Amino acid sequence: MTHGLDGPAPEERPTPAGRRNKQGIRIDPEIEAKREPRRTVISVLVEHEPGVLSDVSGLFSRRQFNIESLTVGPTAEDGRARITLVVEEPDPGIDQVKKQLRKLLPVIAVRELEPDAMRRELALVKVNAERPDRVAAVADMYDAKTVDSSPETATFEITGARQKIEAAIETFGQFGIREIARTGTTALARGTDDTAAPPTESSAAEANQTQQFTQPTDDD
Amino acid sequence: MSERAAPVTATEEQYDDQDPARDAREPADTTAETESEPERHPVTTGAEAVVRALENAGVEHAFGVQGGAIMPVYDALYDSEIHHVTMAHEQGASHAADAYGIVSGEPGICLATSGPGATNLVTGLADADMDSDPVVALTGQVPTEFVGNDAFQETDTTGVTTPVTKDNTFSSEPDRVGTDVSEAFALAREGRPGPTLVDLPKDVTNAETDREPDEPAVPRTYEVQERADPETVDAAAGRIENAQRPIMLLGGGVIKGEASEACREFATEHEIPVVTTMPGIGSFPEDHELSMEMAGMHGTGYANMAITHCDTMIAVGTRFDDRLTGGIETFAPDAEIIHVDIDPAEISKNIRADYPLVGDAGTVVSQLAEAVDASPKATKWRAQCQQWKSDYSMAYDAPEDEPIKPQFVVEALDEATSDRAVVTTGVGQHQMWACQYWTYTEPRTWVSSHGLGTMGYGLPAAIGARFAADDDQEVVCIDGDGSFLMTLQGLSVAVRENLDITVAVLNNEYIGMVRQWQDAFFDGRHSASDYGWMPEFDKLAEAFGAAGFRIDDYDEVADTIDDALAYDGPSVIDVHIDPQANVYPMVPSGGDNGQFALTEDQL
Ligand SMILES: Cc1ncc(C[n+]2csc(CCOP(=O)(O)OP(=O)(O)O)c2C)c(N)n1
DSSP: OBOOOOSOOGGGSOOOSOOBOTTSOBOOSSSOOOOOOOEEEEEEEEEOOTTHHHHHHHHHHHTTOEEEEEEEEEOSSTTEEEEEEEEEOOTTOHHHHHHHHHHSTTEEEEEEOOTTSEEEEEEEEEEEOSSHHHHHHHHHHTTOEEEEEOSSEEEEEEEEOHHHHHHHHHHHGGGOEEEEEEOOOEEEOSTTOOSSOSOSSOGGGGGGSOOOOOOOOOOO | OOOOOOOOOOOGGGGTTSOHHHHHOOOTHHHHSOTTSOOOOOOOBHHHHHHHHHHHTTOOEEEEOOOGGGHHHHHHHTTSSOEEEEOSSHHHHHHHHHHHHHHHSSOEEEEEOTTHHHHHHHHHHHHHHHTTOOEEEEEEEOOGGGTTTTOTTOOOHHHHHGGGSSEEEEOOOTTTHHHHHHHHHHHHHSSSOOEEEEEEEHHHHHSBOOOOOOOOOOOTTOOOOOSOOHHHHHHHHHHHHTOSSEEEEEOHHHHHTTOHHHHHHHHHHHTOOEEEOSTTTTSSOTTSTTEEEEOSTTSOHHHHHHHHHOSEEEEESOOOOHHHHSSGGGSSTTOEEEEEESOGGGTTSSSOOSEEEESOHHHHHHHHHHHOOSOOOOHHHHHHHHHHHHHTOOOOBOOTTSOBOHHHHHHHHHHHSOTTOEEEEOSSHHHHHHHHSSOOOSTTOEEOOOSSOOTTOHHHHHHHHHHHSOTTSOEEEEEEHHHHHHHGGGHHHHHHTTOOEEEEEEEOSBOHHHHHHHHHHSTTOOTTTBOTTOOOHHHHHHHHTSEEEEEOSHHHHHHHHHHHHHSSSOEEEEEEBOTTOOOOSBOOTTOOGGGOBSSGGGO
């Protein structure tokens, strides 16, 4: 009948010199396109309906996006909640995280916050209080509020940027820490800037631009 | 096709005892439409609101299986003009609805009861989700008071289906339930299509309500951008004008977005060679000179050369699946990518877009057509593409003294049917031969499981396609023996509904694609891929009440195919093919598209 497939073997064919990197970006042979993975804060305004949190967390696990922390709470407007996520950049990039979040139906707005956004975390730290004076001195240093005390223990509330909380916990460590409970980061943009509000221009327009914020400085 | 029972209209007496205000609440549009439209009585229960929502959306067919929790909805369907096709398995219902959606462009509807009914739908929903096919699933649920208590036949259906649906809803209000269904219908087809699901607790569908469902509309948080950013369009147009080696890559989105015509015009006007993805098959006529056919793992050699060597790629409605791209590093490495997609999340997900164009495929291609002033000067490139077409032509050996080659059977079926014939397949080697050796020229004639790769898709898909296709369009299922075995109970449905479909089982007594990979990559160790105990499919067909045929020799091929196609009802041809036949060309997973193998030795 006919003859089988033919044509030059793979090694006899021309091949282009170019390459793409793992994110599908063409590599300029001169400058190697490199991308430093970053950590960033994403604020999501959602309809406060059952299942929205599992939609968001399910999306993250399904797509192998790394959540470092997630907080959620109501907003000034009835029926709406704000979710604040700290994420580590996955391979397809932070933009892909934002676009996938936007696809969820209860999601109203998504925004990646600028590095100077106000970010706060809260921790409750229960320490041994055999040396109340020294414990109090450390608490003073970090603006920690006493929320409970007993003959053996003292529990403090510390709020602030993540670094401050970490530093406080480390310093309290000298007394012996009994228990810790921490929230994740919650955040708002500065000044008149909207953190994440219903989109004014079409949200899809953002697909045309790539935001590249640097690592949050974490020093406020 | 099947005769439908005359619609049952409500009689006056049925409503005599009711609140007169209810009778006054006639929906405004029922009489306005056409004279022949049956008079509709106002809804009285949640279940009636569900069915009314489907009617308002223009639904004509629904595929499903009865059960306790969905019974109120079926009871309401009893009085409806909607033709319900009782399937043999819910997986078949979701595949049939999926195929119905592909062929008609309108969402296919499937129904199932709670628990096992709902979980049986999941494969078809996942399939529709991967391929962005419009499907609406309605599932029964245990009464609200039992939800969460592990009641009989309870499954967290919205929980189970969240990852595989575009959206799903637990419908908890009798006054909302109709609107929930309307919304699910609108969402399934708007923007990037996909499957949606409404979970219907039995107390909600049983409850009294007089709330007519709202017209289908998407929820307000769902926004779709129709037109792409004009500046980016202009920039992309400039790039196209200056291209030396342009190609168009057409994906499934072209077909879903009804953009085939716009793409054909654009390609022919500017003489740009066209490759398609597997879901994009049919978007561009494969017998056209500019067609390079399908690219990717089992694409043609010439399509893969073109994709690898182009300098400008106009990619429309594709998500750059790895079966298309092979290894990302070597995918079109010299090409600037113009990516048109209605879903912003597809832009730069796998392959970075140099010109991201978010919008409806047809609209954006028209915008591009408007913006491009001069055709690219690509005479040499087109000649090169033609050269590749002859260098790497698709062909096969078919010596008379060897068992039948599957490629021959696919070509014979293509020849015996019209250009508009609809082809459905299972998953495996036969599916690839059906891509490679059938010449597709029309959109919505190629119906297959692309993204999920679901064996068993072919027969239920043929059932769904039969209801969506025109009467003069043949529906042919090219199946594998393994795939057919998975859902062949659907034959009972095809016989009961007297559906004119022809199934050609390319029987190699192997799950062939696995055997091919084992030969190539696992030293020929045929672990669990040798199906040496296949039933006789022609006799099995007869047992179901369908027509059975068998082909063992080349000289039986043409006549038997004619007989099977001529049979007015379901027919099955058990075609005994060369069990050692393999699919080539092949790009090994993650490989370089330009390095496709033509034989096993080149792997
Ligand atoms: C539901 C399901 N299970 C398993 C697979 C893995 N798989 C892919 S191809 C294939 C073999 C298909 O065999 P058959 O339907 O006989 O087609 P052939 O390759 O022989 O043409 C298998 C098992 C699949 N795609 N789908």
